[in-house]
Amino acid sequence: MDFTATLLAWYDENKRSLPWRNSRNPYEIWLSEVILQQTRVEQGLPYYERFLKNFPTVFDLAKADEDTVLKLWQGLGYYSRARNLHHTAKIVVQDFGGIFPNTYEDLLKLKGIGSYTAAAISSFAYHHPNAVVDGNVFRFLSRYFGIYTPINTGIGKKEFESIANTLISHKFPADFNQAIMEFGSIQCKPNRPDCGACVFVAECIAYRDNVIHLLPVKGKKSAIKDRYFYYLYIEKGKEMALHKRTDNDIWKSLYELPLIELDSAVSMEDLQESDEWKRLFHRTKIVVQSCSEKIIHKLSHQAIHAVFIHLVVKKSDVFPSDFIWIKKEYHHTFAVPRLIENFLIHRLAKR
DNA sequence: GATTCGTGGGA
DNA sequence: TTCCCAAGAAT
Numbered sequence: 319m320d321f322t323a324t325l326l327a328w329y330d331e332n333k334r335s336l337p338w339r340n341s342r343n344p345y346e347i348w349l350s351e352v353i354l355q356q357t358r359v360e361q362g363l364p365y366y367e368r369f370l371k372n373f374p375t376v377f378d379l380a381k382a383d384e385d386t387v388l389k390l391w392q393g394l395g396y397y398s399r400a401r402n403l404h405h406t407a408k409i410v411v412q413d414f415g416g417i418f419p420n421t422y423e424d425l426l427k428l429k430g431i432g433s434y435t436a437a438a439i440s441s442f443a444y445h446h447p448n449a450v451v452d453g454n455v456f457r458f459l460s461r462y463f464g465i466y467t468p469i470n471t472g473i474g475k476k477e478f479e480s481i482a483n484t485l486i487s488h489k490f491p492a493d494f495n496q497a498i499m500e501f502g503s504i505q506c507k508p509n510r511p512d513c514g515a516c517v518f519v520a521e522c523i524a525y526r527d528n529v530i531h532l533l534p535v536k537g538k539k540s541a542i543k544d545r546y547f548y549y550l551y552i553e554k555g556k557e558m559a560l561h562k563r564t565d566n567d568i569w570k571s572l573y574e575l576p577l578i579e580l581d582s583a584v585s586m587e588d589l590q591e592s593d594e595w596k597r598l599f600h601r602t603k604i605v606v607q608s609c610s611e612k613i614i615h616k617l618s619h620q621a622i623h624a625v626f627i628h629l630v631v632k633k634s635d636v637f638p639s640d641f642i643w644i645k646k647e648y649h650h651t652f653a654v655p656r657l658i659e660n661f662l663i664h665r666l667a668k669r
Numbered sequence: 670g671a672t673t674c675g676t677g678g679g680a
Numbered sequence: 681t682t683c684c685c686a687a688g689a690a691t
Contacts, residue, residue, distance in 0.1 A: 354687040361677065361686085395675025398690075432689045452687045472670060499687060508685070509680070539684095540672060566691090568674070617675055618685095656676065674690085680683085 322487045322494060328517050329497030332504060334359075337366065339496065344418035344443040345376045351438045352403050352430055356396060359503075365394055376416050379407040388571060388653035401571060402430030422448045433479065438495065447491040449482030451475070454502025460534035461506060464523030468537045540619060546583050547624040549575040549661070550598075553607075553646070554631050560642045560652060568617065573652040575626070575661075576641060583612070583623060602635040610665065615657040626661050 319327065333339075336359065338350035349369055353362040368390055373379035379387070384404050391400035406428045410418055418439070419425050425436040437448035449455075456469040459478055467474040487494040505516055513525050524530045552559040552575075560573045578594045586609055589595055610626040644652070649662050 351687065356674095356686055356688055357676085358678075358686050393676075395677090396688085398674060399688090402689085430689070434688055438687070450687075453685075454687070470671095496687095503687080537671090566674095570674085619673060670691100672691085674688105676686100678685095 321485060322490075324517050325497045325501060326487070326490060326493055328505070329493065329500055333496070333500055334504075337363070342443050344420075344439055346370065347439050347442045348418065348431075348435070349403070351435045352399050353394070355399060355435070357394065362394070365391070376407050376410050376418075379404065380411040384571065385653060389651070392572075392653045392659070393656060397569065397572060399430060405429050406431070418443070420444045420446075422446065433475075441491045441495045445492055447483075447486050447488045449479065449486040450495045450499060451479050451482050452499055452502075454499045454506070455482060456502075456534050457508065458498065458502040458506040461524035461530055462518060462522050464527060464529075464533075466533070466535050469534045470537050543620050545620055545622050546580045547622050548578040548580065548589055549624060549626045549658070550578070551575055551626055551628045551661070552631055552637075553629065554635065554643065555633055556645055557643045558646045558649065559637065560644055560649070561640060562642065568620065569655045571653075573642070573654050574658050576637075586627075589627075598637065602631060604635075605630045610661075613657070613660075622657065624657060626665065 338346060341347060350362075350366050353366050353369070369379075372390060373382065382404065384401065387404045388397060388400050391397060394400075409428065410416060419428070420440070420443070422436045422440045425431050425439050426433065431439070434450055434452055437450045440446040440448045441450065456474075456478055459465065459481055460467075460469065463481065465477070465481075467477050469475070469478065482498070485494075485498075505511060511530065513519050513522070513530065516522065516525075519525055524533050550559070559576050561576050562573050563569050563571065576598070578589065578592060578598075580589070580592060584592070586606070607628040607630055609628070613624045613626075615622040615624055654662065
């Protein structure tokens with residue numbers, strides 16, 4: 319058997335049953351692919367079900383508020399995906415009458431759709447022979463062919479896409495793409511794959527050379543930056559303050575507690591000497607109720623050192639206009655980062 | 670083209 | 681504890 323026949327035979331025997339498989343609805347495929355970007359199937363699956371239930375069609379998604387979309391996305395991370403998803407839904411409805419583009423090139427023009435997702439939609443929905451290259455495909459092909467080009471470079475990406483596009487079955491492009499990703503995910507795993515059970519072991523260059531654990535090659539990752547967040551849980555009667563993040567930074571468009579960010583860890587005394595603290599509270603006498611232990615929230619490239627400070631202020635106190643005052647019991651209707659959600663649910667609920 | 674965008678699970 | 685990394689894309 320040749321490569322494709324071997325792969326498709328393996329897939330037929332070993333494929334998982336997943337809700338977006340066998341769908342040829344471009345909206346459902348697009349939704350699943352965006353949710354699954356840099357996300358494990360098990361983590362993304364419940365989000366896929368919820369999105370499809372709340373937004374059965376692209377028209378439903380297009381007419382929703384961005385805040386509603388972000389709330390449904392809460393906890394999944396990489397929130398630009400949700401904003402781009404919503405933006406693209408509106409484009410598809412307004413410019414294309416709700417019909418998705420059906421070529422790789424036109425799909426690539428949409429926000430949130432890169433080379434992988436364009437290939438996925440064009441092959442799964444329209445059976446066009448565009449090869450998907452995700453992390454699973456990088457790993458499998460780098461080992462099978464013994465390729466040491468770093469996969470996280472432009473050169474590497476082009477090289478592997480070129481190879482995948484020469485391999486892809488023109489008769490079964492959708493099944494081929496599903497199969498090669500499934501194979502990388504289930505059989506050609508990152509750690510200690512069971513090469514004795516592999517249908518490609520006889521031809522695998524990395525196995526022959528005993529370098530399975532060295533492939534794929536990746537360039538070094540950038541350093542982790544430390545940041546120091548002092549979050550203010552400000553109570554004013556039955557209300558509390560929130561703030562919406564708008565900068566091009568982590569958690570853009572999500573809500574959070576009012577924040578003082580400093581460039582180092584400081585004591586409560588020093589915090590109250592900071593310019594931002596004075597700007598917020600110079601005209602009022604606030605009462606500091608309590609202060610949490612430092613919580614270290616780890617992201618891919620940042621470590622957030624967070625402290626939550628509980629304050630009580632008077633009805634007459636005035637604060638910046640970008641503060642949003644909400645009834646305390648409504649906090650769960652706002653999309654917030656996990657760090658904030660954990661505080662609101664666990665710490666706050668204990669009172 | 671190197672960096673930056675979250676979160677959670679497993680070794 | 682720490683590190684890796686998972687159906688990538690935008691800048």
